[in-house]
Amino acid sequence: MVLGIVAVMAFVLVYPTLHTYLRQQSDVRELRAQVAAARERNEDLLAESARWDDPAYIAAQARERLSYVMPGETPYRVVDPEIIADAPETTDEPATDAEAAAPLVPWYTAVWDSVTVAGTVGTADPSDEAGATVPDSRPSTAPSVAPSAGG
Template identity: 30%
Template sequence: MKKRPQLTGRAAILAVVVCAIAMSLAYPVREFIAQRRQIAQLEQQRAEALEDLRELGERSRLLQDPGYISREARSRLHYCRAGEKCYVWKDTARGSRSPAAGAPPQAKAPWYQTVWESIEAVDRGTGRRVEPGRTPAP
């Protein structure tokens, strides 16, 4: 009695055909999924752009109102109309916290000044660490 092989020629051909179909469908399915993802991103960008457009339209409408312009100039730029007396209030609570009474508050040094001072400190060999915004003591 002759033993039949487990893998016949027909089964091998069928396996090759199934693999070929699977391989030929893999790339289009991957592209389809990538395109769906891109469509979702574009829809989100469109929604954000529409929201920005709505906000800009509202801002444009506000800027057409002379009353709004007047209020903004008064609050932001401290403008006064002709003939008005305008007062600026000094915050006394902040002044009491300053180390020296009547001394102006110390402004933070610009970044380039801090870098230059640290380079000078290394050049002098002092080796002190200069914190950002502080001027080193001589």
């Protein structure tokens, strides 16, 4: 019985210390893994930074991200075949929000068109009782496309 009491006392005295030691070892492993991940991320960022020192990489990024072309080259824009169909289809269904919001021209062309049209849009006709505006008689520069049946 005395031996059992001594064993219990030893367990009570050693367990908190052992538990703390094991928890700290686990924390150290996690911190080492975080340090290794941070070093790997740092190496990746340094490699990315070194790539930006190369003029060819900068030119490639300008071509890809900003659609820049070199002097003398002819730029082409590939149009998504799902947006512009070969033959216009007519349906009686109204266009969905996604179809109506799909830009058919580059955004900068749409902005420029809105700037040029802003001062020339018809004004309200005083003789019109409903106060409707006079439609613009100029042709639109945006291509017209019927909504696709595929969705």
